[in-house]
Structure formats: C-alpha cells, structure tokens
Amino acid sequence: MNSLKRVGFALLAPVIAVLIAVLATSVVIAASGSDSSAGDFWSVILSKPDNRLLVNILNQTTMIYLAAVAAAIGFRMGLFNIGVEGQYLLASYTAATFAGAALLPGALNIMATLVIAMAVGAIWAGIAGILRTTRGVSEVISTIMLNSIALILVGYLLDRYGLHGGNQVRTKDLPESSQLAGWLPFERPDGPIWTLGLLAVAVGVGFWVLLNKTRFGFDLRATGLSQTAAVASGIKVDRMVLISMLLSGAVAGLIWMPAYFGSAHTYGTTFQAGLGFTGIAVALLGRNQPVGMVFGAVLFAFLSTQSNTLTFQTDISPSIVQITQGVAVLAVVIAYELVRRYRIRLEQRTVARARTAPVQEVTA
C-alpha cells in the first residue's frame, strides 16, 4: 500500500470519531430541551479563543500531554496504569513541599524538585509493578487503590504539616528565585506560556525515540503485542513490567510541574486534580502514538477551556463537553477497529487480484 493511502487510513478513524462526537453532542443538546440550540453550542465552542484562552489552551495541552504519555507507556506494554492520578498527586505534593522548603538555591532547586517529583511518581507506580510481578496482583486493581491511598495520604500530610491560613491549607510558597513564569506572548493579564511546558516536548520526543529507536522500545512493543511470543523470544516480561511502570510513574510525576513553577507556586486549592484520567482518555484518542496524542491533548484542552464561555453566552452547562470528549474516545476505539477490518479486507482483495492477474495475462 502506498504511503498516501496509509496516511489516509490513519486519519480516517479519528475523523469519523470526531464527527460522531459532534453528532452525539448535538443530539444530546437538542434532546435536553434547553433554550439554546446545538448551533449556539458549536458557535461558542468554535469561536476564536481570546488571547488569554489561547495561552490557557496551550498550557493545559502540555500537562494533558504529559499525562497521556504516562498512560501510553503502560498501554504499549499492555499494562493499564490507572494510577497516573494518584502518582502525580503524591508527586506534586512532595515536590511542592520540597521546593517550598528552599533547601537549594534557584535553578538547582528546580532541578532537584523535578527529580524528586519523578522519583515519587515512579515509586508509587513501582508498588503496583512489584505487586504484579511478585504476587500477580492486577495493576488495574492495585493502582485504583493506590489512587485512594495517595488522596488520603496527601490530605493527611497537608493538614498536619501545611500552612493553615484563612480557610485553606497549603505548602510553603516557592521562593521567587526558583519561579519559572515563562514567556508572555500577549499582555500581562493574558498570562504566560509556562516554561516547563517544554517538559512535554522533551518527554514526547523521548517517548518516540524510546519506542522506535531502542532495544527496550522494541521489547516493549513486542510484549504489548503478544506476551507469549515475547517470552518465547527471550524477553524478560517481569522486568519489562516493572521498568515500564517505573517509567510511567516518573512521567506522571512531572504532570503538574509546569503549573507549579509557572503560576501556582504552592500546593493548595490551586492544584488541578483529574489530569490523570484525562491522560488515559487522550492516550486512547491518540492511539498511544507520540504524535497522535498531541492532537488528542490539544482537542481536550481546547474543548475544556472554551466550555467556560458557555454559561455566559448560552443556556448550556459546560459539563456537556465531557459528553463530547467521552463519545470521541469511545468512537475512536470503534472506528479504528472498523477501519482495521476494512483495511484487512482491502488488502486481501488486492492480494487476491495480484495472484489472479498474471494468469489472466497468459490466457489473453
């Protein structure tokens, strides 16, 4: 099959999925009997975002992308790390506590904090990895439980050791010398593009190289495709499971770091929860491909950010975009399966024709 056709097939499924999501959302809005029509909804969502929203979309994209890569590392291996949420929660809290203590000056503090965030994420994911390899505990179950444990643990530690002020509790503020606001593309009130958004670029490139250019990446993909074949060809599956859980957790640890160093500067009410689950959805949407997930992350960030305007201009709740997102994820899985089957049929036909063709020539 020529390359043009291949690209066409790769794009077919996501395009179908997005169309189905648009259709389903419109039907839900029409059926809900609200005063605003589906047309109002799409005109608000698709309107050109304000400068400040553009900045928000980009910043959200970087964090969602990091979460998606964290989930994808597991998926490629056939592992379902639902624990991204708990891993980045615990890592963010620990990192903020360490950075706020300002044990190191300026840039050194930033680097040490990033290492700590990755280490904590990796350890928390590693627990599930070890349970799986030594005791055969499904990582689905253990990571879900570790999410709850992380949530309670952070709540407890924050309450015990955090700074209480007003009605809130937070970690110590990050010293100014370690803050990394970022680049201001527009006016100051529109906000900066966070410097550590570059982490997403680095992690994305690293993920691509790892998958496609290293022995480990080959083993990872091979194990994901067929564990029995992998074992037969001498891949140590247990070791692979543990390493990919650790890697997945380490990336998860970085998820909130752009926001922390860019604008939050403390772990408190400004912490953004839920990115771990968004990451799983985006990894699926992007088929666990480094490039595909970029589009998925942009789409999710765009929809969520634009939805804030809905309450002001229409009678539609912003929660409706969660339906769009959910249907897109479900539809993309189905669409890929349909496209895959269609492609196999097409290939079979091509092969069949190629085999019969020379015979015809002879008879002619």
Next chain:
Amino acid sequence: MRRTTTFAALLSVSVLALGACSSSDSDGGDKASDNTSASASASADVCKDADGDGPKIGLAYDVGGRGDQSFNDSAYAGVAKAVDELDATCLEGEAQDAEPESAREDRLRQMADAGANAVVGVGFAYSDAINAVAPDYPDVNFGVVDGFDPDDKPNDNVAYFSFAANEASFLVGVAAAEKTASKQVGFVGGVHNDLIKGFEAGFTAGVKAVDPSIKVDVAYIEESDLSGFNDPAGGKTAAAGEFDKGADVVYHASGASGSGIFDAAVEAGDGNWAIGVDSDQYLTATADQQPHILTSALKRVDVATFDFIKSVADGSPKTSYVTYDLKNDGVGYSTSGGFVDDIKADIDGYADKIKSGEIKVPTAP
C-alpha cells in the same frame, strides 16, 4: 493490547460520563428534570430576565453550583433580592469538578470584561483567583464568600466575607442534644478542611454544653478532595453509618452532598433526624425528607451577598474582611417545620450567652 484498549476506553468514558452526571445532578433546579447536563441553568433564573439599570453582578459559583439547595443557592438568593430591590442585572458562572485554576480566573475575567461591577466568588476556592484578577480591574469590586487574602499585598477592591459558622453550629448542637433519645449524635463534613472543622467544633461544643455525656460521631466524606461537597452518595454512606451505630441526629456540613444525609435519615426511620446547613433546607427538601429535618444552621451567604452588592450600588463598596456572626444576624438557625419550637427558648438562651461573650465557641476541634 486490543483488550486493554477496549477496557480502557470503557473505563475512561464512564469516568467522563459520571463526571458529567455528577455535575448535572447538582445544577438542575428541579430534581425531576435534570437528567441532562444541558438543562442545568434552564429553570427559573432571575439573571436571564433582569434588565434593570442598577449594579451589574457577576456570580461565580463553587463546585455544586446553583441547585445545591445549600451554599450556592444562598448566594443566588442574595443576588435575586438585589435584582428585585436594586434593579441589578447579573451573570452566572459555575465551577466544574477538577477544573484548572486558570478556568476560575478566566470566569472572573469574563464577568469583569462583560461589564460586571460587583463580582462575587462563592467559596474560599476563589480566594487565589480573585487575588490574581482583582489588580487588573481596579474599577470592579470583588467579594469572596469565606475568602481570605492569600498574600500580604492588600487589595483595596476585594471584600472577604467570613462567617461565624461555629456559632450557628453550636446552636444546632444544642437542638441535637435536647432531641436525642439515644444520647448519641453524628456529624458529617464534606471535606476535612479548616472551614468545615469549624462547623464540627461548634456542633460538638453545643452538644456538650447541654449534656457532656452525649457521644458525637464524626465522619468526613473526603480528606482533601473538594468533590466531597458534591457527593450525595458518599454523604448517604457516611450518615447511614452513623445512624447504624446508634446516633439519632446527624448534622451535615457538606453542601450538595446533604441530600444524601437527608435520605439516610429517611431510611433510618421515625425518630431519626438530620440537620441542614447554610440555607433553610426544610424549604427545599422533598416531602418525605421534610419530617426528618430538625432544623438548619443558617449561614447567611444571601445577606452577605446582598449587603455587598448594595454597598457597591451605594458607592461605598465594602472591602477587606467583613464578619457575619450571631450579633449581626449573619448566622443563626431555622425553625421551619416547627420541630424545635418546644426547645426554642433554650436555644435562644445559648444564643444570648454567645452574643454577650459568656460562651466562647471554639473554631477548631
């Protein structure tokens, strides 16, 4: 690999769908018709028809939104009164679960950009966002319910409303202590944070003031996750646990999760009570819940919201910290249903002692 993908897809879709459901449950005005998210703000809404030339209000709800029959609805009542009496117009925006800080800031900026001159953030979670936004809009006045200034740079266009919720909780604690037959009462908090601990402390102190031998069970729905204010199922589980262990009066401070506590009281049967919070929850409860709602601890968010809007309309906007307590009727308890009529004199006696300073109500357990 393919099986993992399918499983993962189903799980993440259900997470998204449940997220959408939980927000829609809370923001629909009437319980019967809120199955779809889009109907959220469809029911009677003063902001849609208001066209006066008074102040323009921006009202940014906390998680749970309008329809929580508690905290957010109380703020809405204040705005509705302002529309009625001050010819105000208004804009509404609602927080989503797990939204980024930038979404909160953007919501406030959109209101200010749209010409609102009195912007109210409902809930302490807006404190940081308002602190970031207020300096950019010196002509707009901001108010934060339960808010505080997170840094040491004072903002001269921000008012922080603080409520002596511990005093109101003390009074309903007295009511609980006088009504309990099993000498055991319960408390359910939404999130184990400093704000809600104040409710717990006041309630326990009120109970113990009447009879130190009464046992108080304490449960929180979430340790730190704000979703505890929007989780009726979690509230029901927590309250049912307390009823099962022998408590016969349960007080909740959990926002929109409260309907679950009321349901638990209904299921516990006659002689079991629930106590509402923030608004007079007897008035918004369903018919089968009403006979179980003993009283509600009132936190007059509506009064604070209205006062703030009025001060803006009068040209002398309130700024800095404004305290609402028993003395200025900023907090209190409700008597709807008539279940506390027989002990009203006792409760008012305690209220007088708090006002005079004879009783100091603790703010932390």
